[in-house]
Amino acid sequence: MRIATPEESISLMAKYSIPYAKSITAKSLPDLLNAANSLQKPLVLKLVSKEAVHKTEKGFVKLNIHDQLELKNNYEALLEAAGDIPVEEFILQEQAEGVEFIIGGKEDPSFGKVMIFGLGGIFVELLKERAIRVLPINSDEILDMINDTKAGAFLKGYRNKKVDSQKLVEIIYKTSELIQGEDILELDFNPVIADDKEIFVVDARIVLK
């Protein structure tokens, strides 16, 4: 078993037409500065290291980067935060806006391949609420799965936040196809960020067999 590199995860998502926030991976500051020209601001810069599965905990995620100077400063701050931890590369990514969800999957020893869905971000610890389904799953069952959790409120709109239900159902369906179609042990899209127009995976962790 092995954790997929960001590049492998990105190409797996592309294979199943799963929208991932527009991103570039790079190892050096000049490459990052150059890549920034083709991305829409604000940007997010993340440091990738095999020794840090949870990036935020280590201070490896920098949000709200608007220009080249902020990019350079955040790059330097990340290197400093890394200290002795070996740096594999950086992900420079367009910043998404909206409600955060978790879409996950794994191979369960007794049930086979299953999928997990729930609210992400700051709501996760608060609610500890997830819906789980055995695959395969169709669109109606996915809608039912969403409505089994508090996340369902965002399909109708809650506190000025609304999520396009068709896009949410679609991304869950495509993820179920990826989980079933590939030799993977575990998958975590956390978070997937959505509003009433767009939806993107912004962080993917895929464990290959």
Ligand code: ADP
């Ligand atoms: P990790 O889970 O390893 O700490 P993430 O890539 O999930 O790292 O980033 C941590 C948090 O930063 C996310 O839960 C999300 O709130 C925010 N974040 C990360 N990438 C983006 C992005 N592209 N747009 C908006 N918010 C983001």
Ligand code: MG
């Ligand atoms: Mg994450």
